[in-house]
Amino acid sequence: MNRKTIFSISILSLFCFQFLVYAQSLTVHLSNYKSGKVIIYSLSGEKTARIDSVASNEDGKIFYQLDSQKYHTGFYRLSFDKNKWIDFVNDGEDVSISTNANNVLDSLQVVSSESNKLYYSFIKLNKAYKTKTELLQLILARYPKEDNYYKTTQDRLTQIQNEYIEFVNVTSQANPNSFIAKYIRSAQLPVVDISIPFEKQLAYLKAHALDNIDFNNSLLINSDLFSNKTIEYLTYYRNPQLPLELLEKEFMVAVDSILSKAKVNQLVYQHIVEYLIDGFKKFGFDKVLDYIVENYVIKDDLCLDVKTEGLIKRRIDQAKFFKIGSIVPNIIISDLSGKQIELKNITAEKTLIVFYASWCPHCKELLPKLNELYKNQKVKKFEVLAVSLDSKKDDWQNFINTNCPSLINVSDLKGWEGKAATDFFIYATPTMFLIDNEKKIIGKPIIIEEVKVLLKF
Numbered sequence: 001m002n003r004k005t006i007f008s009i010s011i012l013s014l015f016c017f018q019f020l021v022y023a024q025s026l027t028v029h030l031s032n033y034k035s036g037k038v039i040i041y042s043l044s045g046e047k048t049a050r051i052d053s054v055a056s057n058e059d060g061k062i063f064y065q066l067d068s069q070k071y072h073t074g075f076y077r078l079s080f081d082k083n084k085w086i087d088f089v090n091d092g093e094d095v096s097i098s099t100n101a102n103n104v105l106d107s108l109q110v111v112s113s114e115s116n117k118l119y120y121s122f123i124k125l126n127k128a129y130k131t132k133t134e135l136l137q138l139i140l141a142r143y144p145k146e147d148n149y150y151k152t153t154q155d156r157l158t159q160i161q162n163e164y165i166e167f168v169n170v171t172s173q174a175n176p177n178s179f180i181a182k183y184i185r186s187a188q189l190p191v192v193d194i195s196i197p198f199e200k201q202l203a204y205l206k207a208h209a210l211d212n213i214d215f216n217n218s219l220l221i222n223s224d225l226f227s228n229k230t231i232e233y234l235t236y237y238r239n240p241q242l243p244l245e246l247l248e249k250e251f252m253v254a255v256d257s258i259l260s261k262a263k264v265n266q267l268v269y270q271h272i273v274e275y276l277i278d279g280f281k282k283f284g285f286d287k288v289l290d291y292i293v294e295n296y297v298i299k300d301d302l303c304l305d306v307k308t309e310g311l312i313k314r315r316i317d318q319a320k321f322f323k324i325g326s327i328v329p330n331i332i333i334s335d336l337s338g339k340q341i342e343l344k345n346i347t348a349e350k351t352l353i354v355f356y357a358s359w360c361p362h363c364k365e366l367l368p369k370l371n372e373l374y375k376n377q378k379v380k381k382f383e384v385l386a387v388s389l390d391s392k393k394d395d396w397q398n399f400i401n402t403n404c405p406s407l408i409n410v411s412d413l414k415g416w417e418g419k420a421a422t423d424f425f426i427y428a429t430p431t432m433f434l435i436d437n438e439k440k441i442i443g444k445p446i447i448i449e450e451v452k453v454l455l456k457f
Contacts, residue, residue, distance in 0.1 A: 024065070024066040024067075024068060024090060024092055024093065024094060024095070025063070025064070025065055025066075025094045025095070026062070026063070026064040026065070026066055026078075026088070026090075026094075026095050026096075027061070027062070027063055027094075027095070027096040027097070027111075028061070028062040028078060028086065028096075028097050028098070028099075029059070029060060029061050029062075029096075029097070029098040029099075030056065030060035030061075030062070030080065030098075030099060030100075030101045031060055031098070031099070031100050031101065032060070032100055032101045032102050033056065033060035033080065033081075033101035034058075034060070035055065035056050035057055035058045035060070036055065036056060036080065037053050037054070037055050037056075038053065038054055038055075038056060038062055038078055038079060038080040039052075039053050039078070039079045039080075040052045040053065040054065040064065040076060040077070040078055040079075041076065041077040041079060042071070042072070042074065042075075042076055042077075042222065043074065043075040043076060043077055043087070043222065043223065043224060044074075044221055044222055044223075044271070045221070045224060045226060045227035045271065045274075045275050046224070046227050046275070046278075048077060051071065051076075052064070056080075060101065062078070066090050068092060071090055072090075072222055073090060073091045073092070073179050073219060073222065074089070074090060074179070074219070074221075074222025074223055075087055075088070075089060075090075075222060075223045075224065076088055076089075076090050080101070081101065084101065084104055085104075086099065086104060086108065087119075088113075088116050088119075089113070089115045089116050089119050089179065089180055089183075091115050091178065091179045091180065093112075093113045093114065093115055093116075094112055094113065095110075095112065095113040095116055096110070096111035096112040096113065097109070097110055097111065097113075097116065098111055108120060114175075115178060115179065115180040116180075118171075118172050118180050118181075118184065119180055119183075119184075121167070122167070122172065122184050122187070125164065125167055126187075126189060129160065129164045129189060130189060132160050133157060133160060133161070136153055136156060136157040136160070137157070137192075137198065137201075139153050140153055140154065140157070140194070140198065141198040154194055157194055158194060161191050161194075164188075164189070164191065165191060168184055168185065168188045172184040172185075173185070179219065182214060182217060182219070182220065183220060183223055183225060185212060185214065186212060186213045186214045186217070186220060186225055186229070187225050187228065187229065188212055190205055190208060190209045190211075190212075192204055192205065202236060205236050206236050206237070206254075206257070209232070209233055209236065210229070210233060210257065210258065210261055213225075213226075213229055213261070215261050215262050215264050215265055215268050216264045216265045216268070217265070217268070218265050218267040218268055220268075221267060221268060221271045226262075226268065226271055226272050226275065227275050230258055230272060230275060230276065230279075231279070233254060233257070233258060234251065234254050236254070237250040237251055237253065237254040238250075238251075245287075247285075248285055248287045248288050248291075251280070251285060251288045252287075252288055252291050255276060255288065255291065255292060258272060258276075259272065259273065259276075259296055263300075269300075269302075270302055270303075273292065273296055273297060273302055276292055277289060277292060277293075277297075277312055280292070281312060286428070289312075289315070290315070290319070293315055293316050293319050294319055297316050297319075298316065298319055298320050312427070314422075314425040314426065314427040315425070315427040315428075317425040318424065318425035318426070318427065321425070322424065322425070322433065322441060322444070323441070324441050324442065324443070324444070325440055325441060326440065326441050327438070327439050327440050327441075328343070328353070328424070328433060328435055328439050328440075328441060329423045329424070330342060330343050330344045330439075331343040331353070331385070331387070331410075331420045331423070332419075333387065333410040333411065333412050333418075333419075333420055334410060334411070334412065335408070335409060335410050336396075336397060336400065336409060341385075341408060341410050343385060343439070344439065346383050346385065346408070347437065348380070348381065348382050348383040348437065349381045349382060349436070349437055350381060350382040350383075350434060350435065350436055350437070350442070350455065351382060351383045351384070351385055351434070351435050351437075352370070352382060352383070352384045352385070352432060352433070352434050352445075352451065352455075353385045353387065353424075353432065353433045353434075353435065354366070354367070354370060354384060354385070354386050354387065354430055354431070354432045355387045355389060355420075355421065355424065355426045355429055355430060355431045355432075356386060356387070356388060356389065356429050356430045357388060357389040357390055357415075357429045358388065358390050358395045358396060358398070358399035359390075359395070360429040360430065362429070362430055363429055363430045364399075364403065366430050366447075366448060367386065367399075367403040367404040367407075367430075368403045368404065369448045370384055370386075370404065370407065370448070370451070371384075371403065371404040371405070371406050371407060373448070373451065373452065373455075374406055374407060375406050381455075382455055383408060384404075384407040384408060385407075385408045385410065386404055386407040386408065386409050386410070387410055387411065387420050387421075388400075388409065388410070388411035388413075389411070389415050389416060389418065389421055389426070389429060390411055390413060390415070391413050391414065391415040392413070393413060396409075396411050396413065432444065432445050432446070432451065434451070434454050434455070442454070
């Protein structure tokens with residue numbers, strides 16, 4: 001055997017050794033599943049990122065190698081049949097899972113991987129614990145204390161709590177430095193001492209439900225931990241009986257509690273801020289969204305994920321660059337006749353710039369009121385530059401004729417992508433800026449009453 005052959009064998013052996021060291025095998029058996037392609041995603045909160053696809057064989061078996069140099073420790077998802085999936089922990093152990101494709105969670109069995117066995121045991125335990133304790137707490141809140149059954153219920157609740165604590169603090173902590181052990185410690189449900197009266201338990205949860213979460217562990221971003229615990233904590237502040245304004249204030253208090261703890265780790269802090277922004281945007285809590293942007297994103301100069309672009313990015317940039325005292329950019333735009341109007345050429349003492357659209361219900365309320373306010377000036381002291389985000393001229397013209405014929409009406413008919421809309425980072429309609437004759441912002445009113453105060457009507 002010559003030196004060249006020996007060298008080649010050595011290199012091949014080294015390669016095979018490295019493969020054996022760094023490759024974690026994933027085996028999934030999906031009974032009642034015909035052969036087809038499945039997608040593998042990594043998880044971070046509620047976000048998924050596709051990493052690969054693999055085909056199953058005719059028996060519904062899937063084999064995949066997870067290279068630990070390529071795939072980080074954390075949660076992954078194997079997705080099939082469009083809306084079905086299996087989540088699993090990747091932490092260096094070989095994983096083998098079997099389940100029925102028609103009843104994934106209830107029939108799921110972890111054949112190998114202690115971490116995944118613990119994970120699925122924890123999921124089932126959490127569900128059972130939550131159901132049982134809520135029912136028992138309800139009985140204790142309404143049942144006469146002097147009755148023997150009250151004491152029996154207390155004892156049963158204590159037993160269930162102790163069993164839960166035993167799993168979280170002992171069973172799951174055989175390897176306390178493992179990813180799954182750290183996940184379960186932080187993901188555990190709050191256990192409320194039975195000595196705390198029912199009417200005081202909500203206050204206790206608000207004060208202590210975040211105590212067990214390790215906000216300093218950025219590795220846990222690669223799971224659903226922070227998103228789950230955040231939404232769980234927000235539910236303690238959700239009161240359907242409150243009007244929207246008061247409910248938003250409650251959520252602001254919750255946000256402060258969560259983010260004050262999350263600040264111990266910049267990556268975790270940013271991760272949770274992004275999750276909160278996505279959530280409050282989805283459910284239309286605009287004031288909470290603005291509160292987060294003003295008090296956290298801008299104040300701490302957070303650089304959010306590029307996926308947070310679009311209207312949220314505009315919202316953040318508008319708050320950053322259009323503060324009171326800022327000089328607004330010039331607007332050069334056409335009116336209905338095609339004549340170009342320039343903001344810098346409007347010489348009124350004050351000018352109200354309002355961005356609106358004909359399809360916006362709030363705009364249909366606001367613009368006629370602005371039109372009346374403008375017409376009722378005894379001495380002309382302000383102008384209103386009404387910038388439409390419409391893309392169809394007929395819609396724009398019909399709106400003007402009905403609602404605001406007296407204003408300076410302009411549009412480039414390019415919708416959200418028009419130059420004025422992008423220069424002013426418009427993310428919602430209506431949006432108003434009151435400027436002085438030097439084009440400095442002196443107010444950012446939201447409703448007609450605020451406009452009247454600023455204009456001293």
